[in-house]
Amino acid sequence: MALTNEQIIALYRNLVRADEFNKMMYRRMMQGKLIGFYHPAEGAIAPGVGASTFLKKDDNLSPHHRGHGITHMLCKGIDIKYYLAEHTGKETGCCKGRSAFHFSFPEHKVYMMSGFIGYNFAPVVGWGFAAKRRAQGQVVMNCSGDGSYGQGRAHEAMLMSQNWQLPVIFFCENNGMSIFSTAQEMHPQENIASLADGFGMPSLIVDGQDVFAVAEASLQAIERARNGGGPTFIEAKTLRFNEHDIGTPDLSGWEERSEEEHHAMREREPIRIATERVLGDSLLTQNEIDQIVQEALAEIEAVEQFADESPIARPPVEELMAGVFAD
Numbered sequence: 001m002a003l004t005n006e007q008i009i010a011l012y013r014n015l016v017r018a019d020e021f022n023k024m025m026y027r028r029m030m031q032g033k034l035i036g037f038y039h040p041a042e043g044a045i046a047p048g049v050g051a052s053t054f055l056k057k058d059d060n061l062s063p064h065h066r067g068h069g070i071t072h073m074l075c076k077g078i079d080i081k082y083y084l085a086e087h088t089g090k091e092t093g094c095c096k097g098r099s100a101f102h103f104s105f106p107e108h109k110v111y112m113m114s115g116f117i118g119y120n121f122a123p124v125v126g127w128g129f130a131a132k133r134r135a136q137g138q139v140v141m142n143c144s145g146d147g148s149y150g151q152g153r154a155h156e157a158m159l160m161s162q163n164w165q166l167p168v169i170f171f172c173e174n175n176g177m178s179i180f181s182t183a184q185e186m187h188p189q190e191n192i193a194s195l196a197d198g199f200g201m202p203s204l205i206v207d208g209q210d211v212f213a214v215a216e217a218s219l220q221a222i223e224r225a226r227n228g229g230g231p232t233f234i235e236a237k238t239l240r241f242n243e244h245d246i247g248t249p250d251l252s253g254w255e256e257r258s259e260e261e262h263h264a265m266r267e268r269e270p271i272r273i274a275t276e277r278v279l280g281d282s283l284l285t286q287n288e289i290d291q292i293v294q295e296a297l298a299e300i301e302a303v304e305q306f307a308d309e310s311p312i313a314r315p316p317v318e319e320l321m322a323g324v325f326a327d
């Protein structure tokens, strides 16, 4: 599915926003300005942007925890100042600064995180079932990592979605790592997409460093799901440039990564690949690219100002159970 020039530019803009936002989160974590912790997304920003940029407002999105879902959510249209205020422990955050990174934006149909990897496999089947019954062309984008596909519930969700032909996209961001364990250690086959074969589910494998390739595959899966064609499995092969979360040592197979490995990874940096494409195809000039970066930086500055100037969340003890159970 070839992308239009307009779609390519929209993706490029979101990629730059995601990249700058992730850098800002890393910096703020190091400055001690964030509560909780942060799972940096450097090197892995293209999968979320490619999967989420062309979702419609009514589609359900379950983002991956890397970057705390920002690469996905900012493309779905959330107001990121509430995301940052939340991470900064401020009363103006989307959960009044109580959650660190366990939150949702239900008004945007973004249902976020739990501390449990793979928690989302059960809900996405329910959302897919509801979407099919409503028959209004709504799709469900379920983003998660290679690590979560060892879980039984992932396989149950794929089986049920395929059996019932639900409009669910199983979008796997395979960065080859689950904290310290490598995908080779945890999965018997090279491609996690091979799992889909067992359920008769169509699958696509894409270069997760190329945002345009990811978006093409995602659009294909979204269209299939919208038109009643059932689920698709997408495996986006990506990289983790940094440690799993800030403060945990960057070990791979119990060995620290070598300088050569780091260097080779950085050759596959998503912004670098996307910039080569838009300049090479004369879709944007260097001046226009500079302008896009400036706009992203201005957006981030405003978001940081909002978070910094907001009052600190100081919930009284009696309020600590608020929001834990539905009324």
Ligand SMILES: Cc1ncc(C[n+]2csc(CCOP(=O)(O)OP(=O)(O)O)c2C)c(N)n1
Pocket (backbone or CB within 6 Å): 066, 115, 116, 117, 118, 144, 145, 146, 147, 148, 175, 177, 178, 179, 240, 244
């Ligand atoms: C059910 C469960 N088991 C283990 C953990 C601890 N844990 C947190 S992140 C993570 C690795 C996840 O790897 P992956 O899904 O590939 O995502 P990545 O962090 O590589 O982007 C693990 C094992 C957890 N949070 N939940």
Ligand SMILES: [Mg+2]
Pocket (backbone or CB within 6 Å): 145, 146, 147, 173, 174, 175, 176, 177, 178, 179
């Ligand atoms: Mg992983």
